[in-house]
Amino acid sequence: MSDTGVPARLSAVYMLDQVLGEGRLMSELLGAGVLDKLPVEDRARAARLAQDTLRSLERADRILQKHLSKYPPLTVRNALRVGAVELCQGAAAHGVVNAMVEVVSRQKNFGHLKGLTNAVLRKVAADGPEAWAALRAPRLPKWLRGPLVEAWGAEAIGAMEVAHFAGAPLDLTAKSDPKAVADATGGVLLPNGSVRVSDAGQVSAMPGFDAGDWWVQDAAAAVPVQVLAPVAGERVLDLCAAPGGKTMQISASGAQVTAVDESPSRMKRVGENLVRTGLKADLIVEDARAVTGSYDACLLDAPCSATGTMRRHPDLPHAKDGSEFGDLIDLQEQLIDHAWSLVRPGGRLVFCTCSLLPDEGEVQIDDALLRHADMTVNTPVPDGIDPAWITSEGGLRLRPDYWADKGGMDGFYIARLDKSA
Known part of the structure; x- marks a missing residue:
């Protein structure tokens, strides 16, 4: 230096x-x-x-x-x-x-x-x-703060802005033994089993990195697979899979996972992480809307505004202006419909976005239910997650101001959709 x-x-x-x-x-x-x-x-x-x-x-x-x-x-x-x-x-x-x-x-x-x-x-x-x-926590730009206040109220957004200003610690997902990872890295176990490390330093130099004992993944980002609850032997499709944290979670469960993403460079990283952790998945570089087949379960982490990750990526509200949100919402709708066609009768789909905007979460599910008569919302509450975070349409809403005493979490929306047999 x-x-x-x-x-x-x-x-x-x-x-x-x-x-x-x-x-x-x-x-x-x-x-x-x-x-x-x-x-x-x-x-x-x-x-x-x-x-x-x-x-x-x-x-x-x-x-x-x-x-x-x-x-x-x-x-x-x-x-x-x-x-x-x-x-x-x-x-x-x-x-x-x-x-x-x-x-x-x-x-x-x-x-x-x-x-x-x-x-x-x-x-x-x-x-x-x-x-x-003496100054308050910095406020979000007006173009984004207005819609969020309308959705969650000024008090909640103020609490989220405090969380954004505080930044984000490093969260890890353990391949098999969260307590051992916490002990080795000096981290603490979070209620959902993620490991949180403060002042981590260089990630690749941390204990257990080379051995593939864990991977970096915000605690909130680990919840969708916990909601999906894959079972050994199931055929599971992971759409829009990069950077691959959820792919590795599914693989670690013993399920047979097929991971799809249209970015070759990002999928290369997924492959490298699978090698490091000793996990397996079939990787396909393709637009998720072109995938065919039938699967027991599907995870769709759809492209979105990423407004839930602002405490980790403070450039987002300043580099964007919301003009692309309409196209993203349309794409999410297309992806839900196509993913639903790939789920076998009696199977399940978990839809999630790292967004704080209801149009990219709660509203998408309300609309999807109107389009698909064989779809039912049935979102389980994983261990360590507050049941009060279940929303009126049946999804799970995570926010940056939740777990404030533990360092917060990314904003996420997650819903499990069951297909009638």
Whole structure:
């Protein structure tokens, strides 16, 4: 890692420019290799700085606005945001200010604003930390906050925003022995059997990684397979399967799993994880709507807005504007209907989305019931899950503010649909 921290900060500012100026997702940027030239430590630092700044954007802007008569160009503003977040979170003022001045001085068209950067960040170093502590948790952008408040109420959304600001710990799913994984990694067992690890560090260096004893998977993301409850010997179809956590859960149950996803690169990762964990699945790279056959059970983790994962991916509400939601909702409907055609009589389908929007969960099931006379909602409550989270149409609603005392969870909607015999 560089002594000055300038390369990591330059990369963090670049990623913020791309997210806030171009609407690109951090996963897309990282997949394109924007950090590949940095040492491993600097890559982690750059990603953390960008995520912390996105998570704290409203706070950073409130701290900066009293020191600015007008906002500078986006790149300089993002440099100030990164610096403000670091300073207000306790980083040494001298190192942060000097590094951010250097970052701005290296910008082709904005080098003349290094004096402004120096002056503003020195003022933030003096009064920012105290003001920071008094500010509320940052609010979601208006385009998303409005629909969510309408769905869940202002108090619930406020609690979710607190969870988003807190970020997310690392959750693991054990292949066979959750307690042994918790003991080995220093984690704690969650009520549903997931293992939660704080301050995990480099994942691949953790005990049990090379042996394939576990894989990374948010506790909420592990619940759909627990609802599906696959049985050894069953033929189970996992649609839209990448990155493969649910595929491995199904395989670990002893079921014969066929995993389908249209992304070759993401399915390559699924294959690598199966090899690491010693689990087996038939992998098919194909549009889920083109799959044929008959299965005892099907899991459909449909493409969605991913609004339930914002505590882990704080770029989402800033890179998106909701314009694609209509197409996603239409696609989910098509996928439900096709998946239902692949479930044998007497079989079952679990539909889930990592979304907080009822249109991508509860409403989809209400509509599906009208289209399919042989469909019944029958969602069991897995161990450790509060029965009060079952919704009026019979699905299971998970939210980031649930398990607040344990570090929260991703937002998910899950429903099991039984087909009449």
